[in-house]
Amino acid sequence: KSFWDPFGSYSAENSIAGFAQNGWPRDERYVYPSVIGFLLFLAGIYFVIKRNYFSLIYFASFLLSLYFSAGDQLGAGMFQGIPPLSFFRIPFRMSFVANLSIAVLGAIVIDKFMAKDLGNYAKNRSKYILFGTLLLLSFFDLHYHAKKLYPEVDGNGWYEKPEVVSYLSENLQNGERVTEFPYFNASTPVYISDQKLWKDTQFHKNLRNLLPIFTNLLYDIPKNTGAANSGGLKIERFDDLETKIFFEGWQYDRSGKLTGVSDEFLFLNRLMGVRYILTNESFNSFVTVPAKKIEFENGQKSIHIIEFFDYFPRQFMAAHAEKASPKEILEHFKKVDFDPKNLIYVEEDIDWGAKGGYSASSEFVKYSDTEVVIKTKASGDGFLFLSDTYYPGWIVRVDGKEDTIYRANYAFRAVRVPEGEHEVVFKYEPESVELGLRITVGTLIAVLVMIAGMVWQDRKIRSKSIDSRFKK
Template sequence: MNRSIQQHALPLTLLTLVLGWYFLPVLFLDHTLFFRDVMKFGLPGKWFQLQMYAEGALPYWNPAIFSGVPFLSLLHPNAAYPLNALLFVGDFPYGYNLFVVVHHGVLVFSVYALMRFWGLSATAATASALVAALGGYFLSLVSLGNQLVSTVWTPLLLLCVQKYFMRPHAGGPHAGGPHCGWLAAAVALVVLQVLGGSPESCVMSMLLVYFASVFLTPGRATQWKRPTRVLAGVSLTAIALSAFQLLPTYRVIQRSIRNWDLGTEFNTKWSLQPEALRHLFATRNFDTFMTTTVVEEVVYLPSLYMGLVPALALFAAAILIRNRAAIFWTGVFAVGVFFALGGNNPVYTFLLSFNPLLQKFRYPEKFFFFSAFAMTFLTGHFVEYLFQSRSRHFLSPFLLLSFLFGALLAGFAVYANGERLGLAASVFAAVLGLAVLAFTGKIRPEWAKTMLVLVVFIDLWMAHSKLVPFIDSRLITQPPEVTRLLPSSPGPYRVFTGGLDREHFRPKSLFPKAPNFLLSHILEKEIANPNLGTVFGLEYADGLMAIELENAWLWTQLFNKSPLDRKKRMLARSNVRYWITGEDTPRHRGNSKGLESGPIREFEDALPRAFLVPSMQQGPKIKLLNTYFAEDFDPRRAVLLDTPVAFQPSERFDGTVQSIEYSPNHVTVRTRQEGNGFLVLLDSYFPGWSVQVDGKPATLLRANHFFRAVSLKSGKHLLHFKYVPEGLVWGQAVSFLAIVLGLTLVLVTAFRRLPVHRWDALKRG
C-alpha cells in the first residue's frame, strides 16, 4: 500500500466512524433532524425544492406561504445549489438528513487536509478535525440550514488559496509545478458558498482567507498587494458566475424591509451575552435539553463549547506560544468575540451607526464563526507544539499556569451548580497529566499526542452527544392528525393556525407553548404550523421568511395589531377558509368532526381563490388597505387599484371562474362573463409575474394592494400567469459570459504552454 495512503488511512477511518456514529440515527435508524430552523425552514424548503425538481422545473415561486412568495430569489433556501441532488437519495426526509451529514463531513475532512498541508502530524490534524466534527458551534449550525452549507467550504477554500500562494520554489516543501488549478478550485468553492445561501458566511469566509493569506504564507507576511489582487479576482469571478442567483436576490432585497434603516435594536437582536463566554470552558448539560428547556430560553447558538483542549490551546497561544500561527489565530478569536458581542459591545454599536455592511449582519452571534475556526486550528498547533522537544522551555511555565487555571476551574465547578464543569475539570486533569508525563520522559511524545486526541474526543462526545436532537421520521412522513378533519382537497383555499385572541396569539417565529421544547416541536407539527404544514399540502396567508418582503411584512403587522373581528376578516379576504385553532387536538374530541368549534373552525364567508367583479375603485395605498379590510366594503363588488386603468363598466354583469390550475411558476384560469369586469386572483402581486389573455400579453394590475387583477371584456377567456424572477435573464447572461470567458482563458493558457514543436504541428495540421 502507498505510504501516503497508509499514513492517512487510520485518521480518516476514525473520523468517518465518529461522524457515522454521531449521525447513526438519521442515517440508519429511521430518525430525522427536526430542531428549530430545520422545522421552520429546512425541511419545508427542501421538500418544496424536491417537488419542483421532480416536475422538471426550477423553484422560482413558492405559492404555499404569504399567498405566494419568490423562492429562488430569496437565496437562503439555496435552491440553485448543486448538492441539492442529494435530496433524491432515498425517500424524504432521508435525503435531507444525508444533505446535512455530507456537508458536515466536508467540514471535518477539509480541516484535516488543511492541517496536514500546514505541516502538522496526522495526530494533530485529527485533533483539529474532531473539534470541527463535535465542536458546539459547528454542531449548532446543523440546525441553521444555509449557514452550515456556506460555512463548511471555508477550510477547503483556505487550503486551495494557500496551495496557490505557496508556489513552488527550489527545494521548497511544496515543489511540484504551478498551481493555477487551485485558483480555479477556489473560484468554484466561493460559488458554492454563495449558492449555499448565507451571504454573511461568505463575507466572513473571504475575510478569513484573505488575512490568513497575508499573515500565514511563509515569506509573504508583508506582501499584501498580491493576495488582495488575487482574492479580489477570485471574488469578482465567483460573483459573475453566480450572477444568475445574485441579481434576482438583489432585486428581491430592494423589495424587502432589509432595504430599510431598521435601527440598532433590530440589528443587534441576537448578540452574544458576555456571561455566555463561560461556555467556552464548560458546556451546558444537553442530556435533557429538549425535555427541560422552555421555548423562550433557547439562544441563537445553543453551544459555544469547542472543548477544553481548544480552550487550553487558546490560553497557551495567548500567553506563551509565540509563533506566527498562534498569534494570528489568537487575534482571529478575539475579533470574533469582539463582533459577536454586538449590542453588548459599545464599540460595535458605534461602528454600526455608520457602517452599511455591518448593518446587514442582523445576528451578531454569527461572528463567532471566526472564534470557532480559530479554536479549531489552534488545537492542532497546540497538540503538535506541546510534545515537541523544543517546547520544553514552554512547558514549565505552562504547567504552573495550568495548575492555577485548573484550581479556578474546579472552584467554579462547585460554585456553578448544573454546569458540566466537573467533566471539564476531569478533562483538564487528563491533559495536565499527559503534559507532566511527557515532560518527565515517562511517556513517548507520539503516545502522549494520541492519548490527548482521545481526550479531545471523549470531552466533546460527552458534552455534545445530545446537542443535535433526532426524532422518529414519522414526525415528517405522517400528516398531522388535525388535517384528517379537513376536506380531502382543501384547495384552492388557505388555512391559518394558532390562536387569534391576545391571550393565545403567538408570532409564527416562536414555537407553540408547551411544557418543554420537545413537546413544542411536536405541537408545531400537530397543529400544522407554517412553514412545516406545506410539507402536507397546506397553503397559508402567513408564514416565515428569512428575508421579510415588504408586502408580507405589512400584512403581518396589520394582522398582529388588529382586533379579533378584523383578524377574521383579513383571513377570510385572503382566501383562508379553515382555521386550525390549536385549542385541542382531534384525539381529545373523540369522533367529532364538526367545524364550528374545537381544533378547526371554518370561515364560511372566505373569498374564493379567483373571482370576477364588475367595477373598480382607485386610491392611495393607505386608503386601499383601510378600505379592503373594512367591514362595510364588499370585495365581490369592486376591486381596489392603485394605478389608473381605462375601464368602461357595463350596465349588466354576470360571470364565473370555470377553473384554476397551478403548475410550477404558472397559473392558468378559465373564465366566462357577460359585461366588462375584472378577474381578481388572491395570489400575491409581485414584480416578475406577467399575464396573457387568450394568448396575448395583458396588463397585470395590483389588486387590493396585496393581490392580482386583470381587466377583462365580455366573453370566455383563458388567462395564463407566468413568473420569471426579476434580474434572472440578465443574471443568466452575465453567468454565461463569465463561463465563456473562463473557458477561453483556460484554452489560451493551455495552448501557450504547449512546446514549440507541438504548437507548430497544430498550426500546420
C-alpha cells in the same frame, strides 16, 4: 441552564413577567464550541493580536454574531432591519458566522504549534498525538452537548402526520388556505402554569395539529401566515398584513383567555383565500362555523377547525377598480367597507371595468412555484384578482400577450381581463435569473476560449521544440 449562557440576563422567575423578559426559548441561537474549542479560540485571540492583526476580523465577527444572536435583549434588533445586516436576522446564519470564526481562530493556534520543527516527524509526533486526542475529546464533548440543545427524537413518531393534515388534505380541493392560532400563544400558558403537561412529549406532538410553520414544511398545507415568523424572506407589505392576522387579530380578556377575533381579521383571511382556521380556543363569528374538533387523552385543550362558510377562492373576478393610497387601503380593511368581488383597490389611475351588470368565473388550470395558469369567463371587462403576494420578477400574459400586474388590495396581484373567455398566465421570470444565465454562459465561453488558447500555445511550443530537434 445545562450549557453556557453567554448573555446572563435571563430571569429565573417562572411567570408571565419572566417569560416576557426572556422571550421564547431560543436554543438555536446558542453557539457551543466545546471547552477545548473555546480554549483554542482564546489562545487564537492572543496569537492574532501578537502576530496577525488582519485576522482580528474573525474575532470581531464572533463578537458581532453573539451580539446579533441576543436580538432585542441587547438592542441588536433595531439594526437587523438594515441591509446588509438584515442578512443575519436568521439565527442559523449568525451561528454559522460564530462557528466559522471560532474554527479559524482555533486553526491559527494549531498551525502555530505545528509549524515549529515542520518536517521533523520525531519532534512533532507528540504534537500529533496531543492534537489528535484533543480532537477526539472535542468531538465527544460537542456530541454530548448537542443532544442537550437538540435532543434526539424518533422521527417516525415525532413526525407522524397530525390528524388535522388528513382532514385538510381531504377538504382543500382548490388551493384554499389555512390560518392558525399562534403556536406560542397556545403553549406559553402551559409552559408557565403546568410544567407537568409541558414535559409531556405528547403535549408537543398534539400541538403540531396547529401546523406551526416549520412543521407544515413537511405537509405543504397552503397557509397565509408564517413567512415572517420563519425568519425567511421579508416582504414588508405582506408582513404588515401578517401582523394584523397573526398578532393583532386575536382578542383576549385581561386573564389572557381568547374572547374572539376582530372583523378585520375575518375580512383579511377571507380576502387571502382562507377556508379554515386552526385554534385551541373556540370562538363564534357571523361568517364561520365549527367544522371539526380534535380531542386529546392527556387533558390538554382540544384543537378546533373552524370554517368560513362563505370563503373567497384564492383567485376570483372583480368588476371594478379604484385608486387608493396604501394608508387608505388599510383603512378600508379596518372598516370592512367594500366587497372584494365587486371592487379592488390599486395605487394608480386606471380606466377599466364593467359598465353594467357583471358576472364572471375563474378556475386554476395550473399552480406551481413559478407559474400560475387561470382560465376566466366574464360578461364584461373586469379584473382577475390573485391573492398571492405582489412581488418583482413576476410577469403576466393574457392569451399570450404580456400585460401589467397591478398591486391590488395593498399587497396582492390583479390584471385586466376583457369580456369573454381567456387564459391568464403568471410566470416568475426575474431579471436576475436572466442576468445570471448570461454571466454563466459568458464565463463558460471565456473558459473554453482560455482552454483552447492554452492547448494551441502548448502545441505551438511542442512544434517549435520538434522543429529545433530536426534542425540539429
